[in-house]
Amino acid sequence: MGIKFLLLGALVGLLLALQACTATSHSEEAGTLGRPISMAAMERILDHADQAGPVELQTFNSADWIADLSGLVNLDNPEAKSAGLSAREEPIQVYLYALRHPTRGLFLIDTGFSAQMAHDPGSLRAGLVMRHEMHLDRLSFHLGPANVLKTENEPLRGVFLTHMHPDHIGGLSEIPLDTPIYVGPGETKERHWTHFFTRAVTDRALEGRPALKTWNFAGAANDPAQELAAVDIFSDGSVFALSVPGHTRGSVAYLIRTTHGPVLLTGDTSHTRWGWEHSVEPGSFSSDRVRNRISLLQLKALVARHPQIQVLVGHQP
Numbered sequence: 346m347g348i349k350f351l352l353l354g355a356l357v358g359l360l361l362a363l364q365a366c367t368a369t370s371h372s373e374e375a376g377t378l379g380r381p382i383s384m385a386a387m388e389r390i391l392d393h394a395d396q397a398g399p400v401e402l403q404t405f406n407s408a409d410w411i412a413d414l415s416g417l418v419n420l421d422n423p424e425a426k427s428a429g430l431s432a433r434e435e436p437i438q439v440y441l442y443a444l445r446h447p448t449r450g451l452f453l454i455d456t457g458f459s460a461q462m463a464h465d466p467g468s469l470r471a472g473l474v475m476r477h478e479m480h481l482d483r484l485s486f487h488l489g490p491a492n493v494l495k496t497e498n499e500p501l502r503g504v505f506l507t508h509m510h511p512d513h514i515g516g517l518s519e520i521p522l523d524t525p526i527y528v529g530p531g532e533t534k535e536r537h538w539t540h541f542f543t544r545a546v547t548d549r550a551l552e553g554r555p556a557l558k559t560w561n562f563a564g565a566a567n568d569p570a571q572e573l574a575a576v577d578i579f580s581d582g583s584v585f586a587l588s589v590p591g592h593t594r595g596s597v598a599y600l601i602r603t604t605h606g607p608v609l610l611t612g613d614t615s616h617t618r619w620g621w622e623h624s625v626e627p628g629s630f631s632s633d634r635v636r637n638r639i640s641l642l643q644l645k646a647l648v649a650r651h652p653q654i655q656v657l658v659g660h661q662p
């Protein structure tokens with residue numbers, strides 16, 4: 346009897362410990378870059394601005410990879426069922442983006458993987474479970490932030506993250522320690538059992554860095570479930586952060602008025618091209634599928650109102 350209670354207590358304790366695990370022990374603080382802007386005001390800029398914007402955007406494929414389709418797409422969604430989708434491996438890519446603003450300089454959006462993370466993840470505290478579950482042995486690495494930055498003539502001014510999963514911060518080991526890093530509010534504090542296996546990697550990636558800066562979405566939308574909240578990052582209508590919680594608590598999409606027209610980076614609000622085109626939210630990789638779906642449909646509605654927007658999904662061309 347006593348042993349049973351002891352085991353039960355240990356199990357409950359373990360479950361509580363898993364649930365209580367935040368994404369990182371690193372701190373976040375309110376950032377001062379950018380200002381909240383209403384959807385209506387942002388969309389007026391899209392309507393009235395020339396097709397071409399001021400920002401150069403370049404996409405880099407950090408790695409080819411595979412992932413479980415059941416994580417990338419909610420296979421229980423009726424649309425996925427009627428398309429006959431079932432659990433299998435899906436080819437994906439891991440991206441980082443360079444953003445060059447004419448006066449504010451060079452920024453990266455997400456970081457892809459570093460060479461060290463791709464070739465020796467254990468040295469960056471990726472444990473066996475994480476390496477196995479994420480199929481890190483199936484990664485075909487091409488380039489990391491160091492390869493991108495060495496061809497630039499100017500210093501890196503900041504990194505804008507879509508969220509903090511390892512395939513988006515896996516290149517931080519090649520980013521200078523004093524570079525400001527921006528995330529959605531609450532991203533560091535999200536509690537999820539998978540953090541039990543990823544937290545050491547995230548903490549290591551952020552070691553020695555200043556507190557993460559959060560986008561100030563406060564007051565940008567009356568009801569975030571009805572309307573996207575946005576921040577005008579450079580206060581000049583060129584780049585916007587959009588709050589899209591669901592995949593993670595602080596997930597962010599970015600809308601960029603590039604020299605080739607407006608581009609939407611959905612982040613992992615939609616990993617796949619199929620998911621975007623069929624309005625099917627991600628599956629087990631998202632912490633809140635219902636909220637993720639709301640964010641996905643909000644992004645789709647934005648693009649429906651402004652069909653000139655080019656959409657780049659999280660992990661496929």
Ligand SMILES: [Zn+2]
Nearest residue numbers: 510512613659
């Ligand atoms: Zn991802």
